[in-house]
Amino acid sequence: QKEVEQNSGPLSVPEGAIASLNCTYSDRGSQSFFWYRQYSGKSPELIMFIYSNGDKEDGRFTAQLNKASQYVSLLIRDSQPSDSATYLCAVTGGATNKLIFGTGTLLAVQP
């Protein structure tokens, strides 16, 4: 079992819709959770981080964390074609405190 798992997609949504991206992790000691956006051939860029159970909102983005279910999600409201990218879930903490990434979900927003 991979430490961080994501559906590779592609996830296709129409412009203006809500995109929902999901991630599960295996280490119950994990403490910090991140969502990165990566355009093709570019470096990952941090868009959200969350440390506590519940929701955290920043503009059109909402991160949701449920530690009991070991589940993290990212909602993107009013999706735009410029949101089309790969979204990487990352987790740190636990026994080694290393930063581990999932395989990423490719999001395609259709105009």
Place this chain on the structure above:
Amino acid sequence: DADVTQTPRNRITKTGKRIMLECSQTKGHDRMYWYRQDPGLGLQLIYYSFDVKDINKGEISDGYSVSRQAQAKFSLSLESAIPNQTALYFCATSDGTKAFFGQGTRLTVV
């Protein structure tokens, strides 16, 4: 100037050659990471370092070695490059919370 700088940006090398990828940062972070990215496989952790005297293997360390020359510098070496090490390599730094990435090094082994 970029906070995390990787050199070279692109490199083509032959099978069996030794190659070093360099990373330097101006963020003042203690934690540094090397990742490899292949299509559809996300970022796989090769090595990580939490300070100059702390080096740890990641998920896919075989065939790679690292050197943490200073807080700001973390180099990745391929002692004898092989074609399946062709990939996009990223260096990252972290203060224990958010991570910041270099621009990436595209390595091709022929």
